[in-house]
Amino acid sequence: xxxxxxxxxxxxxxxxxxxxxxxxxxxxxxxxxxxxxxxxxxxxxxxxxxxxxxxxxxxxxxxxxxxxxxxxxxxxxxxxxxxxxxxxxxxxxxxxxxxxxxxxxxxxxxxxxxxxxxxxxxxxxxxxxxxxxxxxxxxxxxxxxxxxxxxxxxxxxxxxxxxxxxxxxxxxxxxxxxxxxxxxxxxxxxxxxxxxxxxxxxxxxxxxxxxxxxxxxxxxxxxxxxxxxxxxxxxxxxxxxxxxxxxxxxxxxxxxxxxxxxxxxxxxxxxxxxxxxxxxxxxxxxxxxxxxxxxxxxxxxxxxxxxxxxxxxxxxxxxxxxxxxxxxxxxxxxxxxxxxxxxxxxxxxxxxxxxxxxxxxxxxxxxxxxxxxxxxxxxxxxxxxxxxxxxxxxxxxxxxxxxx
Numbered sequence: 001x002x003x004x005x006x007x008x009x010x011x012x013x014x015x016x017x018x019x020x021x022x023x024x025x026x027x028x029x030x031x032x033x034x035x036x037x038x039x040x041x042x043x044x045x046x047x048x049x050x051x052x053x054x055x056x057x058x059x060x061x062x063x064x065x066x067x068x069x070x071x072x073x074x075x076x077x078x079x080x081x082x083x084x085x086x087x088x089x090x091x092x093x094x095x096x097x098x099x100x101x102x103x104x105x106x107x108x109x110x111x112x113x114x115x116x117x118x119x120x121x122x123x124x125x126x127x128x129x130x131x132x133x134x135x136x137x138x139x140x141x142x143x144x145x146x147x148x149x150x151x152x153x154x155x156x157x158x159x160x161x162x163x164x165x166x167x168x169x170x171x172x173x174x175x176x177x178x179x180x181x182x183x184x185x186x187x188x189x190x191x192x193x194x195x196x197x198x199x200x201x202x203x204x205x206x207x208x209x210x211x212x213x214x215x216x217x218x219x220x221x222x223x224x225x226x227x228x229x230x231x232x233x234x235x236x237x238x239x240x241x242x243x244x245x246x247x248x249x250x251x252x253x254x255x256x257x258x259x260x261x262x263x264x265x266x267x268x269x270x271x272x273x274x275x276x277x278x279x280x281x282x283x284x285x286x287x288x289x290x291x292x293x294x295x296x297x298x299x300x301x302x303x304x305x306x307x308x309x310x311x312x313x314x315x316x317x318x319x320x321x322x323x324x325x326x327x328x329x330x331x332x333x334x335x336x337x338x339x340x341x342x343x344x345x346x347x348x349x350x351x352x353x354x355x356x357x358x359x360x361x362x363x364x365x366x367x368x369x370x371x372x373x374x375x376x377x378x379x380x381x382x383x384x385x386x387x388x389x390x391x392x393x394x395x396x397x398x399x400x401x402x403x404x
Contacts, residue, residue, distance in 0.1 A: 013038055015389045017046045021056055021075055022099070022386075023203050028062050028070030047073060054079040055392060075099055080392050081135045083179070084382030085126065086186065086375070087145040089161050089214045092119070094126040095375065096135045097382040099392075101197035103375060105133050116163040123169075124176070131177055139391045140180040141173060142381030144189030146215060150232050154183045157232075160250055161214065180391060182384045186377050187211040187235055188226055191219020193380025194333050194370050206329045209370065210237070211377075212316070212338035216258050219380075220327070238262070242318045260315040263291050263337045269308045270294055280304040295340050309341050310348040317352020324357050324365055335370040342369070 016036045021027060033043045050056035055076055062070040077100035085094045095106040107129050109122045123143075131138065147159030154170020156162075170181040184192075191209035195201050207221040216238035220227040227234050238258040239251045246255025247265075259265050271286035281302045282289055297305040320332060338345065346369060354362050370376065385391060 011390060013042060014046050014049070014393075017043060018050060018055065018389050018392070019203075021050075021073055026059055026062070026072040026074050028072055030070055032073075053393060077102065078104075080137060080139050082382035082385050083127070083130055083138055083141040084189075084378035084380070085123065085141070085143045085145075086189075086377035086381065087119075087123070087143065087159075087162070088186075088377075089146065092122050092126055093375075093378060094130050095378045095382070096130055096133060096138070097379060099386070101193075101379050101383070103378070104135050105130065106375075106378075119162050120164075120167070123173075127173070127177060138179060140182070140385035140388075141177065142189070142384040143169065143173075143181065143183045144186040144377040144381040145169070145183060146186050148233055148236070149183055149185045149188075151182070151184055151188075151228060152232070154181060156183065180385065180388075182381075184226075184381065184384060185217060185219075185232075185235070187217030188219040188228075189380035189384065190335050190370075190376045191221055191235075191380065192226055192383050193376040193378070194335065195221050195224075196383040196386065197379050198333070198371060201331075206327075206331070208323060208327070208329050208332045210316075210320070210332065210334050210336075212262060212334060212336035214262060214264050216262050216316075216319075218323070220329070237319050237323070240319060240322070242315050257315060257319045261312045261319070261338070266294060266308055266312050266338070267291060269312075270305065273304060273308070277304045291337060291340075298341055298344075306344070309345055312338070313341075313345045313348030314352045317349040318356055320349065320367065321353050321356040321362075324353065324361050328361060330364050330366065332365060332367045333370040334367065335376050339369045 017032055020032050020035050029043050029047055030040060033040045047056060056073050057076050058071050059074040060072050062072045077098040080099055082097045083094065084097050090112050092109045092111055095103045097103055107126045109126055111119050111122055145156055145159055146161055148157040150157055156164045156167040156169055158165050170183045174181045190211045194209045195207050201207060204224045209219045211217050218235035218237050220235050239249065239253065239256045241253055241255045242257050243255035243260055247259040248254055249256035249259050267289060270282060271289050274280055274282045274286055275284060281297045281300060282293060294305055298309055350367055
């Protein structure tokens with residue numbers, strides 16, 4: 001094991017101080033020293049550097065609890081900018097995000113009907129526009145993509161809807177834009193977004209975020225860090241079988257969670273059953289049934305639609321029960337298009353969990369709908385860069401070299 005150098009120690013301490021300021025809206029130097037166990041002198045020196053870098057500013061005087069009133073510090077959110085991409089099924093979106101998760105500039109690109117090469121070209125088109133904007137300095141690019149991802153190598157192993165297999169994504173993007181690039185599964189990115197910019201998530205806590213769109217996936221946060229699993233596939237719950245002898249899934253199995261709990265599953269189920277139910281308010285032309293029409297019918301109390309949606313919630317509850325039994329994580333957040341069905345759908349999930357989980361574990365678990373939509377994946381992809389605070393420093397010479 002290599003001995004830590006003075007620079008390593010300084011970098012570690014700087015990261016501690018910056019993270020503490022990031023985790024608090026306003027905080028004084030003495031409180032930072034207490035939280036980090038660093039000396040007040042060390043904290044003061046680091047804070048001076050952060051102020052010089054423009055990352056931190058003094059924002060007022062705090063209340064005294066005896067002695068001199070503290071000068072409060074706060075993160076300067078627009079001192080650096082991050083780029084986040086959400087490579088969705090129907091459209092790609094990218095945005096420039098500040099350090100507090102506020103979107104400053106956004107670009108959308110419709111990809112319906114595009115082949116794999118054209119879809120990849122759309123990624124570059126979005127990044128070209130974002131990197132030409134006036135928001136500088138940019139410190140990194142985070143990408144949230146569907147499918148199985150090898151994060152350590154920045155490779156999209158398999159994204160069925162994009163027809164990408166073993167696609168090197170991080171390396172060519174980094175070479176073109178001269179910025180660090182991280183590529184993650186979109187559900188993992190959604191988890192990071194909720195954990196970083198959502199409310200009520202202590203820095204070292206655990207969290208599961210389940211992303212329900214065309215597919216189903218989960219991001220798992222353990223002790224404040226994203227859990228990838230040994231092969232990067234942690235959270236691939238969409239391809240866990242929950243219905244024996246069920247419908248075929250695009251992965252090749254039968255009865256996967258994706259075939260009964262996703263938006264695709266709900267639409268297909270409605271298309272299949274609408275002509276068998278004369279009282280349904282849905283159009284009898286199955287091909288015209290969309291999630292928006294299903295949402296309207298659900299809100300108006302259509303019995304067929306409510307049955308389909310609540311059944312989807314039941315099967316999701318089964319999968320969540322397995323996660324609770326395996327991980328015993330007490331907070332689960334639901335995001336994505338299926339959350340549009342609101343409280344009745346959520347109650348169906350909770351009821352399923354209650355009936356299929358050890359009672360003590362079920363009672364300790366909260367399941368709720370997330371609040372970071374509709375840009376949760378963009379925010380999460382950008383927040384991935386914040387896990388490496390060193391990228392925020394010494395930007396002047398680097399940005400001159402890389403962003404001209």
